[in-house]
Amino acid sequence: MAGKKTPGVVITGVGVVSPVGIGNERFWSNLVAGRSGIGLLRSVPSESLPCKLAAEIHDFDPLEYVYQKKFLKVMSRDIQLGVSAASLAMKDAGLATGKIDPERLGVEFGAGHISFTPDELVEAARDFGDPTNRKGYTRWGEDSLGKIAPLWMLRQLPNMPACHVAIEHEAAGPNNTITSADSSMILALQEAVRCVNRGHADAMIVGACSSNIHPVDIARISLYDNLSRQIDPETACRPFDLDRDGTIVGEGAGVVVVERYSHAIARGADIYCEVLGVGAGCDGRGYENGSGGRGLSNAMSAALKRSEISPSEIGHINAHGKSTLRDDFVEAKAYHRTLGDHGGRIPVTALKSYFGNFEAGSGAVELVGSILAMKHGELPATLNYKHPDPNCRLNVVREPQRLRSSVAMSVNRTSMGQSAAAILRAV
Template sequence: MVEARVAQLTGVYAVSALGRGADAQLAGALAGVPAFGPVDRFDTAARRVTVAATVPEVGTLPDELAAAIDAACRAAGLDRVRRAGCALLLAVHGGPALDAGPAPAVLADRLAARCGLSGHTRVYTSACVSASTAVADAAARITRGDVDRVVVAAGYLVESDQFALFDAGRALAVDGAVRPFSAGRRGLLLGDGVAAVVLESSTGRRRGVDPVATVAGWGRAGDAFHPCQPEPGGTGLARAVDAALRRAGLPAQAVGYVNANATGTARSDAAEAAALRRALGAHGTRVPVSSTKSVHGHALEASGLLELVVTALALRHGELPVNAGWLAPDEACPLNVIKHRPEKSEATHALTLNAAFGGANTALLVGVG
């Protein structure tokens, strides 16, 4: 009997305002202390909001991405010989913020050459679902047997253009805190995020590498409801969750934790709560839920990968991150939100969700054990 192929995370690395390295992300998420502070990277004098979660003494985005890719490959036990023929899928911003640097496709090719990845490259610039879409594509290629190994990398460093756009659009939280699913939430805050992961078939185990987790399922769906506003009933995100569970062959009750997209905005959080109830039924109001954006901020194109790393490590560690910034329940979000302190768990599967302007939705189902 031929063993079914699965996509295993064999190497992970991430950088955010919580610190450098994958372990720093988990420690920061479990501590539940938000990393937001005054922005000194550019002038915010004309802005309504002047805070974000930024990394001190950060390098350029290409340098940070290259370091992350090298670190993830080393964690997976990939020397330069084993990196040969490995593809690189890169999620970055595709708009004006990169005018001063290489175009995304050029950046991907340069990073691949710099890090010894000689397979094909592909870029993802689909806003806040960029990285999670790249992970879904990588997992699909591995489980189909097209490839044995893929590196996925993603990066966003808070910069003036996107900061100004979100501030002008009244999307940033004027009280300087992100409060997912909570009454009194005022909006999102941006944060640095650079991450890289190695996804493989069983080749990692044959090298003696113990996988961090598996990407057991994935789903993608669109709403086509509004350029900026989510579909209130959460139908698109619910379809993405349904697809992830079907692909994994698991029931809703198998989900032991949800790292929600929840940005702390009124409509988005309510729509996501509706999506969880629609997709998971009664279990949707019982499963522990939090949004780690409440501590590391919204890393835009890199959010999906940063949150995948945190979710996988939390599941493996058996402790679920707190939902920081909580004030009081909101009747529009009747969920089992993890408040005040982390929650011990023996769950083996978790969902990490992302959504983007234009109605794009993704769900990644992570498994351990």
């Protein structure tokens, strides 16, 4: 049983920009109402793409959330989503500029591959001429490179979300970027907790962002992952269901403010929950899944050990729930290996059924979902779970239900086997 010792590191602010809603209230109300954010792909032509569905954010205007508007020209959509979610989280935490020593405020952010749009290079490419003409390469160096915006590369660098967030909030403390795809958010949380525990910061802005709403991304992902071929957006993404046939691409960002408990209390902050423990692991076999999710098992075991709790105390699991045959099976196997009999009894929700998978950002939005679930004492259902897969044998939540415990575990796992698990407890 977890002890009654004083909390160490707590979460005092939450911000989310997602296909299910922007801001905590809209996001939460749509989750508990079972409203999916998946629809027909509208932002780009989809005729030649392998999947015609996506979870897009249609009502996002960065001008409403980004303070340093002059930097918008060097922010890709991924970065805009992350910076906006950070502004929402800091506002929610009540940590306005000047309320904390800048050198005691840090940033830990997860990001992934950031695609550029063809129009950014069209003028430079126009002068390239006939690709069979060797002289064209000389012209590229002499003439075309000069037509690329000098700051073009800043839109594509994965460390830029952390940089822009730091500039927005005058965070001069520790600053780092995690690029570990789906597991990035929880790994960023792990490092942020370490920074606070080491005494290097009093508060950390922790988040992750990504957008896969891009023709090249969708084509690229389809080469190594299973995208759903369903035509009905309402039932396309169905984690752990027997009839699942793949995931759906999406976009979004989630951010939390992590703070030393004594610092939060001293400034009178409202506290969502305590970070009990975070663990990480890797299968080492990637796509082969030969280890059967051992990396995820190791991550959960480490998180449980650091949290000093038993599996019986976990009130719900916020699953990775990618909705592919391979990944869901490996994930379920890891739960049974690590949690024993509790692996089939603990309530499980898979929020990707609402907004698909967008790697680093989806893990962040899922973590926000668990935090808000603990705040409201209610667990959102997993959408489209109609036919349980006998190879998974999990207690997947089909209807919203009251939480039985104030402890939550959120997990994420990449296709290459990198895994992370976080255990939180409402305060």
